[in-house]
Amino acid sequence: MKVAMIGTGYVGLVSGACFADFGHTVTCIDKDAGKIDRLKSGGIPIYEPGLDVLVAQNVKAGRLFFTTEAKDAVREADAVFIAVGTPSRRGDGHADLSYVYAAAEEVAGLVDGFTLVVTKSTVPVGTGDEIEAIFQRVRPDADVAVVSNPEFLREGAAIEDFKRPDRVVVGTDDERAREVMRELYRPLYLNETPILFTNRRTSELIKYAGNAFLAMKITFINEMADLCEAVGADVQQVARGIGLDGRIGAKFLNAGPGYGGSCFPKDTLALVRTARDAGAPVELIETTVKVNDERKRAMARKVVRALDGELKGKTVGVLGLTFKPNTDDMRDAPSLAIIPALQDKGAQVQAFDPEGMAEARHMLQGVTFKDDPYAVAEGADVLVIITEWDQFRALDLDRIKLIMRKPVLVDLRNIYKPEDMRVRGFVYSSVGRL
Numbered sequence: 001m002k003v004a005m006i007g008t009g010y011v012g013l014v015s016g017a018c019f020a021d022f023g024h025t026v027t028c029i030d031k032d033a034g035k036i037d038r039l040k041s042g043g044i045p046i047y048e049p050g051l052d053v054l055v056a057q058n059v060k061a062g063r064l065f066f067t068t069e070a071k072d073a074v075r076e077a078d079a080v081f082i083a084v085g086t087p088s089r090r091g092d093g094h095a096d097l098s099y100v101y102a103a104a105e106e107v108a109g110l111v112d113g114f115t116l117v118v119t120k121s122t123v124p125v126g127t128g129d130e131i132e133a134i135f136q137r138v139r140p141d142a143d144v145a146v147v148s149n150p151e152f153l154r155e156g157a158a159i160e161d162f163k164r165p166d167r168v169v170v171g172t173d174d175e176r177a178r179e180v181m182r183e184l185y186r187p188l189y190l191n192e193t194p195i196l197f198t199n200r201r202t203s204e205l206i207k208y209a210g211n212a213f214l215a216m217k218i219t220f221i222n223e224m225a226d227l228c229e230a231v232g233a234d235v236q237q238v239a240r241g242i243g244l245d246g247r248i249g250a251k252f253l254n255a256g257p258g259y260g261g262s263c264f265p266k267d268t269l270a271l272v273r274t275a276r277d278a279g280a281p282v283e284l285i286e287t288t289v290k291v292n293d294e295r296k297r298a299m300a301r302k303v304v305r306a307l308d309g310e311l312k313g314k315t316v317g318v319l320g321l322t323f324k325p326n327t328d329d330m331r332d333a334p335s336l337a338i339i340p341a342l343q344d345k346g347a348q349v350q351a352f353d354p355e356g357m358a359e360a361r362h363m364l365q366g367v368t369f370k371d372d373p374y375a376v377a378e379g380a381d382v383l384v385i386i387t388e389w390d391q392f393r394a395l396d397l398d399r400i401k402l403i404m405r406k407p408v409l410v411d412l413r414n415i416y417k418p419e420d421m422r423v424r425g426f427v428y429s430s431v432g433r434l
């Protein structure tokens, strides 16, 4: 099959490389000439484990191409995927679809022969209908099927998630389009991955419902963590105790500083807006959004408590800035709310992150960035772990204790054991454990 992938952001690049790896011929298209040049010369604009090798292999095999020119690739394509950004619109929380519609307009002018136009970006319910209307207007003669095929990949595990997904969701009523989608995902089909065919609106909603449910699950365990602290229970054991019930499931029950990233915050907000507009408000998700926002400030208060209520003139060392490990993505990272809250209370902040500092420098003011965890601990009154990078799990704690001004550790990801830390002489606090 021939695929044109519009947008070489996270979803586009990973999906494009993986489809090429499935044996299809894929052309990734982006307006950003700098990005395309970089990709052509073997550079990868994002950090995702394994992606550089996958791209290089498929370029070498003659299955993966990069261009700024949509024309030829779209004309020849069996399927054109739209994988451009859908950021939150400033002010109202709705998804900003201008990039999606601009891509659809462009594609409409170029398609030739029966072509699938597939949304891979997370788009609100009804976007497929809008794209269809654009085609009606620009190219009423075009033989296209507009299909929804949401992506469920997690950053840091994106290739694995694409190649071994729990399921593939395809929204279309067009039987010819279903056939093309089956062919595109044939290697998964052979692996017996369930492919769920639905109508387009249902597929669009599945993506939002899935992310909202996961955001709610995390928020649930975060509230349980606060309750555990108040009543003297242990949230990790609560999570295990409930997670073993197959109806609940063990995943996404790690308490922490609140969810962040490029999907959950944006998608929950967009779902709230869509539901309100449709006259069917989703109050559970509205509450989830509110509780998660408030949580970040609460995490700053936790640090204040660890220092007996006074942050003025104190040095706070922060380990981890990205919204989760194995990514350089800083979008909606809890650190972006926690650090300014600490600074507001008079703290000096010094920080380290293995991949996120280049981005963080533009997003955080007044922070001193250090080269490694020990430089962060040096002279700090408290060390706060915000992201659970593996390298923070194996710190030389005796060394840390010696170089800190006071051995106070606030572990917002529960990566150390409270008893161990106390034996080592740390004043240690974590989330939902005493």
Ligand code: UDX
Pocket (backbone or CB within 6 Å): 151, 152, 153, 154, 155, 156, 211, 214, 218, 251, 252, 253, 254, 255, 256, 257, 258, 259, 260, 261, 262, 263, 264, 323, 324
């Ligand atoms: C998410 C979805 O998992 C994915 O299916 C969708 O396509 C995009 O959004 P991603 O944002 O990459 O993926 O990261 P994910 O691993 O889901 O984590 C999101 C946030 O939730 C992170 O801030 C993470 O730290 C937090 N989280 C996750 C928890 O606090 N506790 C958990 O148990 C799990």
